[in-house]
Every structure is written in C-alpha cells, then in structure tokens.
Amino acid sequence: MITATVTGNVWSTRHVEGIPPGAFLEVQIDGTESRLVAFDVLGTGVGERVLIAQGSVASGWFTGPPPPVDALVIGSIDATPNK
Amino acid sequence: MITATVTGNVWSTRHVEGIPPGAFLEVQIDGTESRLVAFDVLGTGVGERVLIAQGSVASGWFTGPPPPVDALVIGSIDATPNK
Amino acid sequence: MITATVTGNVWSTRHVEGIPPGAFLEVQIDGTESRLVAFDVLGTGVGERVLIAQGSVASGWFTGPPPPVDALVIGSIDATPNK
Amino acid sequence: MITATVTGNVWSTRHVEGIPPGAFLEVQIDGTESRLVAFDVLGTGVGERVLIAQGSVASGWFTGPPPPVDALVIGSIDATPNK
Amino acid sequence: MITATVTGNVWSTRHVEGIPPGAFLEVQIDGTESRLVAFDVLGTGVGERVLIAQGSVASGWFTGPPPPVDALVIGSIDATPNK
Numbered sequence: 023m024i025t026a027t028v029t030g031n032v033w034s035t036r037h038v039e040g041i042p043p044g045a046f047l048e049v050q051i052d053g054t055e056s057r058l059v060a061f062d063v064l065g066t067g068v069g070e071r072v073l074i075a076q077g078s079v080a081s082g083w084f085t086g087p088p089p090p091v092d093a094l095v096i097g098s099i100d101a102t103p104n105k
Numbered sequence: 106m107i108t109a110t111v112t113g114n115v116w117s118t119r120h121v122e123g124i125p126p127g128a129f130l131e132v133q134i135d136g137t138e139s140r141l142v143a144f145d146v147l148g149t150g151v152g153e154r155v156l157i158a159q160g161s162v163a164s165g166w167f168t169g170p171p172p173p174v175d176a177l178v179i180g181s182i183d184a185t186p187n188k
Numbered sequence: 189m190i191t192a193t194v195t196g197n198v199w200s201t202r203h204v205e206g207i208p209p210g211a212f213l214e215v216q217i218d219g220t221e222s223r224l225v226a227f228d229v230l231g232t233g234v235g236e237r238v239l240i241a242q243g244s245v246a247s248g249w250f251t252g253p254p255p256p257v258d259a260l261v262i263g264s265i266d267a268t269p270n271k
Numbered sequence: 272m273i274t275a276t277v278t279g280n281v282w283s284t285r286h287v288e289g290i291p292p293g294a295f296l297e298v299q300i301d302g303t304e305s306r307l308v309a310f311d312v313l314g315t316g317v318g319e320r321v322l323i324a325q326g327s328v329a330s331g332w333f334t335g336p337p338p339p340v341d342a343l344v345i346g347s348i349d350a351t352p353n354k
Numbered sequence: 355m356i357t358a359t360v361t362g363n364v365w366s367t368r369h370v371e372g373i374p375p376g377a378f379l380e381v382q383i384d385g386t387e388s389r390l391v392a393f394d395v396l397g398t399g400v401g402e403r404v405l406i407a408q409g410s411v412a413s414g415w416f417t418g419p420p421p422p423v424d425a426l427v428i429g430s431i432d433a434t435p436n437k
Contacts, residue, residue, distance in 0.1 A: 023224065023225035023259060024225065025198065025214075025225060033183040034156050034180030035181075035183055036181045037147075038146065038147065038166065038179050038180065040166060041179070041180075046106065046156065052223075055136075057108075057136065058107055059107065059108060059156060063204065073200050073212065075256045075258045076258050077160050077162075077243050078161045078162055078165070078243075078244045079243075079244055079246070079255075079256050079257065080162070080258075081162040081165065082244070082247065082254050088162065089166075090158045090163060090166040090177055090179045091158060092106055092159050092160050092163075093106060094204070094256055095204075096203055096204050096207070096257075097202060098200060098201075098203070099198060099199070115348060117322050117347060118347075118349055119346060119347045120313075121312065121313065121344075121345050121346065123332060124345070129272065129322065131274075138302075140302065141272065141273055142274060142322060143272070160326050160327075160328075161327045161328055161331070161410075163328070164328040171328065171331050173324045173328050173329060173331070173345045174324060174328065175324045175326050175329075176272060189378065189390065189391040189392070189393075189423065189424055189425060191380075191391060218389075219387075219389065230368065230369075230370065239364060239366050239378065239391060241423060241424045244410045245409075245410055245412070245420065245421075245422050248410070248420050248422070249370065249420075249422040260370070262423075263366030263373075264367075264369070265364060266365040266366060266367055281357065281405060283405050283428075283429030283431055283432060284430075284432055285396065285429060286396075286405070286429030286430070287395065287396065287426070287427075287428050289415060290428070295355065297357075304385075306384075307355065307356055308356065308357060326409050326410075327410045329411070330411040330414065337411065337415075338411075338415075339411050339412060339414070339415040339428045340355065340411065340428075341355055341409050341411050
C-alpha cells in the first residue's frame, strides 16, 4: 500500500458502465510529486491522509462484478498515531 | 487510475485474436513525458483528457473471454470540474 | 519480492471492511529512499529486515474473501545469512 | 500497453514447464533505454515495432493452464499509420 | 519478463505458510543497479543469467494453492545465444 494526501476530486460524467457508488479522488503520494486517482467509498475529504491499495485487489474488494478501478482508499490514516 | 491526454491512435492490422471492438489510443500521462497505449470503447478523440485503469482490471471489465489489454479508458474527464 | 526494513506502524481506525487481523507496517525498501506499507501477520517489529510480496498474490495468500491488501510481509530475513 | 521495437531473441534451453509454443523477444520500449522480454506468438522479427500487454493479462490470453509469461506481443504496429 | 543475474540467496527461517519447495534468490536486473528477490525451482546458482516473470503469473504457475511469491525464475538464459 502507499500513503497519500487527497488533493481534489476527478469528475467524469461520460464513463464506462460498472463504476460503483463512490468518488474518484486525486491524491499526491507521500514523499513524492507523483499523483494518481484512487476510488473512495469512505467519504474522504480533501487534505486527509489515506492508505491506498493498488491493482486488482482494489477491484476485487467489491462484491458483484469487479469494477474497472485499480486503486482504492482502504483507510484514513489516524491523525495522532499512537506508535 | 491515472489521468492522461489522448495524443493519437495506434493501428495494428496484424494482431493476436481476442481484441474486442474499440481503439488503441496513445496517451500522455499528465505531469509527465511518459506515454502509454490504452484501449478505448467510448469513442474518445485526440486532445481529450481521460481516466485510465491499468492492469488486469482493464481486461476484467469486458464480458466474455478476457482480452489481452492492460489499460482501459474508463471515462472522459469533465472539462469544467464542479469542485 | 523485495527486501525492506520496517520503520514504523500505520494506524487506520476508519477503514473499509475486510481487513484481516494483522498490522500495517511502514517499510523502507533496501537500497532506496522509497517507502511503502505492507501488511504483516507475523508480529514483525520495527528495525527487522523483511521479504515482501506485492500485488494480488499478497491478497490471494489469505483464506476466505481476498482482503484489499497489495503487499504482504512473507518472511523475516535471517540476521546471519548462511550463504 | 506499451509500444516497443524488437531488438533480439532470448534463448532458454533450461526452463520451467508450461512455456507455450512461441518465442522470447527482447524489446526496447519506445522513447526510453529500457528493455524487457516479451513472449511472441506472431512470428515477429527483429526491427519490428510492436504493441505489448503486460501483467497477468498476457498469461490469461492463452487457453489451457496459464503460462508464466508476464508480457505478450499483442500486435505488430502498422508501418504507415492511417491517422 | 526481465533478464537478471543471480547475486545471492535470501534466507528466511521465520515465514508465512505456503512457501513451496525452492529458493529465494537475490538478482540484479540487467542494465540497472536494481535488485529484487525471485523464487527459483530450477536450482539456479550465483552468477547465472536468468529470465524472470513477475506478478501473479509467478504464483499462478504453481499447482495447488497459489503461494505468495511475485517473481519466478522461469529459465536460465543460454550462455551462447544462437541468434
């Protein structure tokens, strides 16, 4: 997984079938200038730090026909880590 | 997913069996000089910004035998994002 | 697989369903400055060197519904290698 | 997918079971100095430009038990593109 | 696939269940300084050049439950290529 910070939303009115309920979030990967788009089902907002799983496991998490998403926000990272 | 801009078509008359109806589009990944080829079933044109899913989820989106495509245009990005 | 050294824990109280028992560990990939988060079921501690498998094989290792994890600590690397 | 140019063959007499009929081709990825090895079932020759699919979709294209190949030449790119 | 040269063994006494018979080999990817660990079932030795498949196809090659390995030595590259 990678850690990243949400920087915005990506809107796509015209898209293929099979996109589940949720949002496309643009995120910046921690420690880099790289950005990617992750699918979110948790209602995550801009500025939150998140944990993202990539590849077919993102799609495989959904029940029903696997949607064509290759990155999923699997959690919001706790603001005060109790290390 | 990644965001990218369509830069052209790739034509392949001699190819393996199992390529579904659609087009191979050359795209440039946003914020980079990198290019890749994504499969498109939406009739996307040169210059459009798109959202691309990569890996086996691209192939898994199709019904029937999974085609050998590892990148799929899953949506056209709205020109005027209503953030 | 890659070899890496565990540098800390990542805590996520608010997460999607289907995360199995275990821990999210932040690791630094050997020979690089790159970090990623791997799932651990071995009780690995900070400072240990580990072997990590990435991608869907990480998820496929689990019995039951495949969890949305894309990196798994598959072993602790022996401190005194008997090469 | 990526576009690449075939630069040579790779021969492996001693290999695991399950390699299908075809050839291992060394290719150079367009616009880079990077090389990889792709499996070819089209009889592609040195110097040809090809379209390559990577990952499990390469293996999944084959009928029968999935072979351990992670890159497949899915087409030869037309020399005179009719853009 | 990638070509690489075997540089050593990686030993892991404490590991998850489901690792098949074979060895973890450290390899250096040809033309780079990058290293990774590949699983070997061919008895390959240090110094040999090998062909490596990565991702879920490495795991899918095995019969029985798919092991958590994401890179497999699929062949030893012939020392005298008959190009």
